[in-house]
Amino acid sequence: MGIEVQFSTLFQQIINGLSLGSVYALIAVGYSLVYSILSFSNFAHGGFLVVGGYICYGLLAGFSVNILFTVPSFWWFSGFSVDFLLPVPSVNIWLAGAGALAGAGLIAILTERFAYKPIRERTSITLYLLIASMGISIVIENIFVIIVGGRFRALPPNTFPSKLFTLIGGVTVNASDILSLVFAVFFLGGLQLFLNRTRWGLAIRAAACDLRTAGLMGVNVSQLIAIVFFVAGLLAAVGGIFLSARYTLYPQLGGTITTKAFVAAVIGGLGSLPGAVVGSLALGLAEMLTAGFISSQMRDLVVFSMLVIMLLVKPAGFFGRQISDKI
Amino acid sequence: MKKSLAGNAAFIAIGVSLGLIPLSGYEEGIIVLLCINCIAAMGVSLLTGFTGIFTLGHAAYMALGAYTAAIMTVRYGIHWFPAIVAGGFVAAAIAWLIGMPTLRLTGDYYAIASIGLGEAIRLILENWQSFTRGARGFPGIDSYTTRWVAVLFFTALGTGMFNLINSRLGRELKASRDDRIAASLMGFNTPSSRMKALLISAFYCGISGALLGGYMNFIQPSMFDMMKSTELTAVVVFGGLGSMSGTLLGSAIITSAMEYFRDISQYRMLIYGLMLVTIMVVRPEGVLGNREIWSFLPGLTPDRKGRDQE
Structure with a gap:
């Protein structure tokens, strides 16, 4: 009896883990894509996810916006307060999702254009980009804290099917888990096709090898980087929608999840897309099995x-390019 | 020799004036906070600016120092002075354990590992309920960090740091930052000097954390999260990598800017984020670049100016 219970918990947690891992994969792949081109850790990636989640939420449920604007008290102007309810457009989840994807992609492009581009044109030190990306993630997080407040929000009920299937041995599967798995496979497959079958995909693969040389071969590097950021933002938004369905939506969600996606990308090998997927699945499984069996x-x-442990044993990750100290 | 004596005297004079100028209670609080932040920033500056090891996890050493001092003073009734010093040593001891395997990593990979380790330490503090009281935080710490205690520690540690970066070890660290292989070929034991830099920086952060606990009377693991670590490194980059006086200046500017915006607390973090981005876009090399502040004084130290620019 005891063993049977353990066994069904195991199955249950494996399914949960794969579903969570697939959401992580959407985020980690975008992050890894940016890393492979510009070789810096884009900590603002979680911000794109939050942008996507909030756009989707806003289109489905509407927002009550409450902006209290105050300035240091010794100025003659002490501030004002804006308080209104954004009208609720009655759109379905497909439209809301599409809006979220496009919006997050756009924000990603704008971030690159106004924060990263001036830096990377001036210096090759990636640390500056890293710190700027941390600044951007703080900015995005706090814009949402100010505009819509820091409270936890759940997507309206019945946005996603929540039917429970019972498999053999008492293992229950939530339909939305299956849905997130399917969507992750769909988008990752789409990315794979984009990278392997299109001219821009070829250019991105070339740039991942050597950005400078790709530029010399006639690739429009600025446009390429904009496309990469759009794709990364779009994938992050897909992840963001499913995460806010799975847990809840709050401005700090991005920071927590970026760290996870980042860990997944490192485990799989920084800059490697298959690595990011494998690392994410491993991470999702590890998390859910720990939750199920330990605490x-x-x-x-x-x-x-x-x-x-991964960094100590194999810093390049499962699929990473071998790194070696150049002498 | 004479020059370094003048430098020490100048630094101690700054310390004495910080300690003696009459100030209101609110201003005193800012001075204390400034000293605490500067001590931690100096530690990170030694590791990041002078040794070239980027860390995004040093808030964890502050947490270790803070918890050590808090537990020693509250649970065991030990006097605050040994408790603060012990905080520094515990942080350094943990840094030694962590540094042994991880300092082999270079560049981005050390930064990544430091994020993981920093978060792991924070999570352990958060989940070890019986010892640290967990996520609810540790209340009831005596307010032992008075103005003169903070200024005393700042002056002592600051003088030590400025002497250190011009000492043999300091030059060794700069050499291994600029070219680790070349420094090794010159006969420097670079792994050992990198480890020393990590231990000293962890010690500074531990002391700073212990002082912070005594200033706030309350500590919580979430005070020492990745955001705090980022802030430490950002302050150092803002001041200028490889400039200790720049670090102090950067720390002072950011601390007072955050204090200035306290009235509009809702916008504080937004402004902080915008500041980080703007600094990186407008002047990524930091306020002072890699020069010390006295090298800008005309005619005072012409030889140093040339050397530090290298």
Whole structure:
């Protein structure tokens, strides 16, 4: 009896883990794509996810916006307060999703254009980009704190089917878990086709090898980087929608999840897309199995231990290019 | 020799004036906070600016220092001075354990590992309920960090740091930052000097955390999250990598800017984020670049100007 229960928990957690891992994969792949071109950790990636989640939420449920604008008190102008309810357009999940994807992609392009481009044109030190990306992630997070407030929001009920299937042995599967898995496979497959079958895909693969040389071969590098950021933002938004369906939506969601996606990308090998997928699935499984068998408070600890152990044993990750100190 | 004596005297004079100028209670609080932030920033500056090891996890060492001092003073009734110093040593000891395997990593990979380790330490503090009281935080710490305590630690550690970066070890660190292989070929034991830099920086952060606990009377693991670590590194980059006086200047500017915007707390973090981005876009090399502040004074130290620009 005991063993049977353990067994069904195991199955249950494997399915949950794969579903969570597939959402992580959407985010980690976009992150890894940016890393492979510009070789810096884009900490603002989680911001794109939050943008996508909030656009989707706003289109489905509407927002009550409450902006209290105050300035330091010794100025003659002490501030004003804006308070209104954004009208609720009655759109379905498909339109809301499409809006979220496009919006997040656009924000990603704008971020690159106004924050990263001036820096990368001036210096080749990626640390500056890294710190700027942390600044951007703080900015995006706090814009949402100011405009829509920091409270937790759930997507309206019945946005996604929530039917429960019971498989053999008492294993229950939520339809939305299957849905997120299907969508992740769909978008990752689409990305694969885009990278392998189109001219821009070829250019991106060339740029991942050597951005400068790709530029010399006639690739429009600015446009290429904009496309890469759009794709990354779009994938992050897909992840964001499913994450806000799975948990809830709040401005700090991005930071937590970026760290996870980042760990997944490192485990799989920074800059490698198959690596990001494998790392994400491994991470999702590890998290859910820890939650099922040990304690759900240990989840994050396991995640970070995996990161550190991986870095010590094989810093290049499962699929990463071998790094070596150049002499 | 004479020059370094003048430098020490100048630094101690700054410390004495910080300690003695009459100020209101609110201004005193800012001075204390400034000293605490500067101590941590100096530690990170030694590692990041002078040794070239980027860290995004040093808030964890502050947390270790803070918890050590808090537990020693509250649970065991130990006097605050040994408790603060012990905070520094515990942070350094953990840094040694962590540094042994991870300092082999270079560049981005150390930064990534430091994120993981920093978060792991924070999560352990958060989940070890019986010892640290977990995520609810640790209340009831005596307010031992008075103005003169903070200024005393700042002056002592600051003088030590400025002497250190011009000492043999300091030059060794700069050499291994500029070219690790060349420094090794010159006969420097670079792994050992990198480890020393990590230990000293962890010690500074530990002391800073212990002082912070005594200033706030309350500590919580979430005070020492990745955001705090980023802030430490950002302050150092803002001041200028490889410039210790730049670090102090950057820390002072950011601390007072955050204090200025306290009235509009809702916008504080937004402004902070915008500041980070703007600095990186407008002047990524930081306020002072890699020069010390006295090298800008005309005719004072012409030889140093040339050397530090290298």
